């Protein structure tokens with residue numbers, strides 16, 4: 001059992017005590033404790049990051065990159081351990097958790113390479129003797145606030161670029177992913193000069209809030225729910241801080257009559273049910289045209305009934321528990337709402353008995369779902385998918401766009417014209433053809449449209465836009 005602490009200026013500190021963390025897949029297993037930190041420690045962490053800023057930003061990009069390469073190597077040596085810890089703490093199956101740990105390694109390696117790539121461009125001046133160029137400089141101290149559903153990859157894809165471009169960071173992970181975050185920092189923290197990487201654990205409403213409000217925090221990169229994101233944006237705007245938000249989704253797959261049914265079923269079930277549906281890019285709606293819908297519904301149900309649900313540490317498990325009692329309650333209430341509003345349950349529809357004490361919800365498929373229903377509009381963030389019927393592809397795209405979110409969307413078709421129409425019209429940041437809605441390569445930009453995002457992009461080269469300011473320099477000899 002681990003008593004997690006805060007990491008400030010290279011030291012593990014905290015006087016705060018907190019409640020026990022239990023494994024959501026096995027509530028009889030106590031994993032550790034997470035402190036309920038006070039705002040004084042947030043203050044100390046931000047001050048440490050501010051003190052470390054000047055030294056860190058004045059290393060060369062290559063020198064910073066070399067430290068990130070070492071961080072990637074240390075993480076790589078602990079992929080199995082990190083995967084197992086994440087699977088225990090937030091309940092995603094061990095195979096997915098290990099893959100996520102490996103992805104965190106690749107993310108660090110990618111941004112280590114950024115240390116030796118261009119940080120500006122030369123722009124011709126109207127004056128023949130003037131040298132005009134842009135230069136990227138770090139923001140300063142960056143606050144990083146992360147959710148629990150990707151406890152390894154999201155901290156990595158925010159911290160690695162922040163550090164590569166010369167920022168110092170204070171990481172505030174979600175309460176349900178704190179032990180995993182603490183282990184990441186334990187592994188990589190000592191590679192950096194003290195104060196460059198800091199960790200604060202505790203409640204979002206206390207320490208997250210204090211981090212966002214701190215005048216020395218120049219930028220806030222947040223991933224989480226829409227309500228928290230909107231609140232952070234307001235605070236950031238008021239005090240002129242730069243902010244970046246990645247939030248929820250209501251991601252559709254559109255299935256055309258000519259789609260490859262086997263492929264649709266495999267990738268829709270994967271998109272909807274892996275991680276028990278707790279991905280921001282999880283498939284939440286299946287919008288099928290009339291010719292294929294009955295066959296598709298039948299095949300989806302058959303496949304969902306075969307899924308092995310159980311202990312996330314069992315390598316054969318396809319889906320484990322959801323993360324917490326609160327999430328379980330929220331998802332069950334949404335399922336009830338679906339019933340009350342007239343949708344028809346084809347599979348699942350309640351808790352699952354897997355022989356362990358945990359937050360297990362049976363993979364659930366709704367049919368006869370109408371766009372006005374709550375389950376067609378609101379993010380559920382659980383193993384629930386809603387089937388809707390469309391008259392044709394144009395109708396399907398209209399239904400797909402009829403929600404306030406716009407993160408990820410797929411179409412399944414063999415027709416290039418249908419694919420191109422979808423690519424053109426769909427209101428989503430992540431647009432996929434014959435692919436599942438979840439998943440993005442780390443070297444490509446990631447982010448959503450509409451209420452899913454503050455419209456900046458993370459990952460790949462796009463990360464430089466948030467984590468730096470541009471200076472335009474004109475030098476006249």
Ligand code: NAD
Nearest residue numbers: 146147148173174204205208209224225228246247248280
């Ligand atoms: P959440 O908003 O409850 O919490 C996210 C983080 O914000 C946590 O670290 C939390 O402690 C912190 N927080 C809470 N209140 C705060 C406040 N007042 N000030 C500062 N920080 C505060 O979200 P969650 O339940 O952890 O995550 C699930 C949500 O995240 C879902 O809506 C999901 O769609 C979204 N998500 C989005 C993406 C994406 O990239 N778009 C990825 C993963 C998850």
